[in-house]
């Protein structure tokens with residue numbers, strides 16, 4: 292599975308994959324001035340459907356608004372349709388969808404108003420980001436030596452491309468040290484999120500997750516809170532510290548690309564039984580029912596292609 296597809300939707304038109312290029316001189320490439328989404332299309336019992344398409348496209352518009360883009364050339368409804376069309380045009384049944392808002396400018400410079408926003412959408416077949424085995428066996432994480440963004444330095448509620456320089460530093464450090472993923476603390480020392488996922492812990496039957504102040508408010512996180520409450524669990528959003536992770540019964544991370552992944556070890560300390568725990572498994576099962584189209588939330592959360 293590569294990142295290739297037949298077509299990329301570029302600012303309103305389908306372009307052959309090889310021809311979907313942007314000028315070398317553009318502020319998105321040189322300054323990271325762009326924002327993106329990560330969305331999944333699942334193969335449900337009723338055919339391919341995009342999980343929470345509206346919420347993702349709304350967050351894309353909010354990300355652009357936070358960054359100060361004055362105007363996007365497309366509405367949320369336009370972009371939802373463009374995402375469905377991109378899946379259909381590429382004949383994908385299940386795939387990952389990557390919209391990007393970026394500045395195209397006739398000149399270089401740091402004033403965003405010199406350019407205008409373009410939007411493009413790619414899609415490719417991407418299994419769970421941390422590997423299919425991660426979903427059952429769990430992964431090993433470290434607490435990063437890099438700090439997650441201060442909310443007045445970068446815009447943490449915007450899925451800004453430039454925010455991911457920090458993620459790439461932490462992720463690459465973790466992988467080079469033999470871990471699968473990094474957990475990042477905020478500038479006050481509280482647990483923020485992972486490089487591309489939100490984090491949950493389970494202790495004595497209760498589920499805890501970091502409050503939303505300085506994290507990306509994940510759409511999977513939101514779905515999991517809803518599903519966990521539906522299963523009868525209490526979910527507490529509060530500041531968490533790293534040693535609470537060490538003594539948790541279960542830890543799991545979640546995001547569109549990674550999905551819902553148990554964490555079996557952090558900083559070389561085993562978490563709980565060192566495998567996916569019962570609460571994580573119950574949530575994974577509910578999530579799987581949703582994305583197959585078999586859950587009471589499926590109708591609300593799935594946008595069918597056909």
Ligand code: PPE
Pocket residue numbers: 328329330420484485486487488489507508509510511512545546547548549
């Ligand atoms: N935090 C961060 C920093 C993050 O990047 C993501 C998604 C999340 C939380 C979870 O958000 P959501 O997908 O809405 O549940 N990360 C995207 C990019 C990952 C990548 O490596 O690329 C994703 O999962 O699509």
